[in-house]
Amino acid sequence: MPQKQKRNSNGAKKNNNNAHKKNFNNNRNRSNFEGPRKPAAPDIHAITYTEGITVGELAEKTGRQSSDIIKMLFMEGKMVTINTALDDDTVELVCINYDIEPTKVKEREEDTLVFDGDKPENMMERPPIVTIMGHVDHGKTTLLDTIRKSKVAAGEAGGITQAIGAYQVEIDGRKITFLDTPGHEAFTAMRARGASVTDIAVIVVAADDGVMPQTREAIDHAKAAKVPIVVAVNKIDKPAANPDHVMQEMADLGIMPEEWGGDTIFVRTSAKKGIGIDDLLETILTVADVKELKADPDHVGTGTVIEAKLDKGRGPVATLLVQTGTLKQGDPIVVGSCFGRVRKMTDENGHELKKAGPSTPIEVIGLNDVPEAGDLFRAFENEKEARALADRRRRRKIESERRKSSAMTLEDMSEKIESGELKEIPIIIKADVQGSAEAVKTSMEKLEVGDVHINVIHATAGAITESDIMLADASHAMIIGFNVRPDANIRKKAEEAGVEIRLHNIIYKATEEMENAMKGLLEPVYEDVTIGEAEVRETYKVSKVGTIAGCMITDGKVTNTSSVRLIREGIVIYDGKLGSLKRFKDDAREVLKGFECGMTIQNYNDIKIGDTMEFYEAREVPVE
Ligand code: GDP
Secondary structure, rough: OOOOOOOOOOOOOHHHHHHHHHHHHHHHOOOOOOOOOOOOOOOOOOEEEOOOHHHHHHHHHHOOOHHHHHHHHHHHOOOOOOOEEOOOOHHHEHHHHHHHEEEOOOOOHHOOOOOOOOOOOOOEEOOOOEEEEOOOOHHHHHHHHHHHHOOOOOOOOOOOOOOOOEEEEEEEEEEEEEEOOHHHHHHHHHHHOOOOOEEEEEEEOOOOOOOOHHHHHHHHHHHHOOOOEEEEEEOOOOOOHHHHHHHHHHHHHHOEEHOOOOOOEEEEEEEEOEOOHHHHHHHHHHHHHHHEEEOOOOEEEEEEEEEEEOOOOOOEEEEEEEOEEEEOOOOOEEOOOOEEEEEEOOOOOOOOEEEOEEEEEEEEEOOOOOOOOOOOEEEEEHHHHHOOOOOOOHHHHHHHOOOOOOOHHHHHHHHHOOOOOOOOEEEEEEEHHHHHHHHHHHHHHHHHOOEEEEEEEEEOOOOOOOHHHHHHHHHOOOEEOOOEOOOOOHHHHHHHHHOOEEEOHHHHHHHHHHHHHOOOOOOOOOEEEEEEEEEEEEHHHHHHHHEEEEEEEEEEEEOOOEEEEEOOEEEEEEEEEEEOOOOOOOOEEEEEOOEEEEEEEOOOOOOOOOOOOEEEEEEEEEEE
16 A cells, blocks of 8 residues: 555644644633632733743732632633643633733743853863763673773772762873763763763774674764764674774774774774773873863852662762862752752762762762753752752743653654754664665755755664664654554654654655655645554464464554554564454454454465554544
8 A cells, every 4th residue: 555644643742732722712802711800900911931830920920819820720621739830821821811911931041050151261171971882792891891990090999889870080190981871872862861971982893793783873873962983893802803894894884994094093902801991091082182171160060960869778869970060068959850969979989079070970969859860960059049940940840741842843844944944854764674774865865955955864774763762852853764663662752752753665755755844845645543553473374365363452453444564573564454354253343452353464464473463544634
């Protein structure tokens, strides 16, 4: 069946929002709230507000009683309390009833934890912060352990080291900070949360194995973050090691070794035998020198949460990485939307610190709640100010989580192109085979409408994974799936992150859709709505009928008119119509989740145990 243009659930979400708005707009015509008479209205005709304003704050701004607003919203079917954060439509509704013009303004400068108070005259060199990435089993963990063991500051050897998520080593009297969670997933998860921590990425490639899928991913993730790369060609102690081959493969991917005239330094290491470790560390320092990493240690400490947990005895415990300024014991601090005081601060060796400057990882206790990895933190001089800010941020977080949509949909894209805001469209391509990924990439890259073009940040073969979703989220990209289908879990993750996935099985359809979107001509005609999923548990071959699949409906439902995609290991191997649908011996019109049934696919018999069937219906999308 030819696939039609579709849109995913984000489109639907948008419609809902609009419907919601319409309801409120109807209320505009109502002259006033028909409740008990209010005291004489104060002389306020306009207000400004920021995201996450609460009923109490709105009452204060409008000069009304909170109880009035609560009653008014109750009459509109909304249950709120004085501390409920209100969305824009609700603020508008309340204001219209009071004849007040509301204007939304950006979050107050002091409400963000982003700190830009560095003074040029105070800037000092700071240690580089390094993440180690690469394919599984190429030696990331071993490398991190070896570096740590060989370079712990004198006197620490044999001491008790704690895993706090990051550590520092010293070489030639200079420090390097390593993030202790290897892999690009953690790196990109951080970036998806808006944190940029890593200065340099070390990509580990086993010399006996060469470039593997996660090596490519790591390169793309580092490039997307614009972080310089150092390559550790590892396991050179192995007889099968072929470092030149690794260099060639990396060069083919655009990572050109310095010794061949490129700008990436390749270091030969054996993490296991401790070979090349000093060389690697010195290289990291060289790259750091080029980047001129500096920070101003002379103000309140600010930075990012590396990890956090709830400890039974100590309460919330967070590993923080100070990025600028100096954090001091006793400082009032806002971490994400948590508040606290730095009650105790320790380094990775369990030593208590009184203060911690730029690039220092520390474990902190004294917070009122557990923040999330990737949250920003900032110390304050004034406790009251910090507490109030944390409070506002907490409410805003609740509000924005309710209607999160950070990545871009095709429709947003069209709007942004029209307004000239967007010149480059980042996309991620996942396809059934590398050849198709390349083909889709090439044809996408050729698209150019006006001065808008496509930037393919990642294109590989394989199913859409969580790591793709995170990369898309972090890079505000959308994902183009070619002959692949995300499973229910991935779809949910994408929806949560607001990442749009567009699925195609004909290249020109994919490019045509993109081109139309670039021209602002996007008019989706149909959307495929997934209605259910089943697992194939048995297969029976019956002459004249073909293969009958004994299935368990694992999600949603199937109907006898459904279209079906047959999926094997995340790849769509057939897309067609259902043949027959039976419960026991009888024809069934629909079978729901949790029930077994038998089915055939029209004109298709290669069904195997373990395959997934995804059922969908094409529904017309009303033109907005
Ligand atoms: P990771 O999955 O990338 O973290 O890889 P690991 O650090 O767990 O290493 C995978 C395997 O490779 C382990 O058995 C290590 O002992 C081994 N290994 C790591 N580095 C080297 C090396 O330089 N030489 C040799 N011969 N083996 C290594």
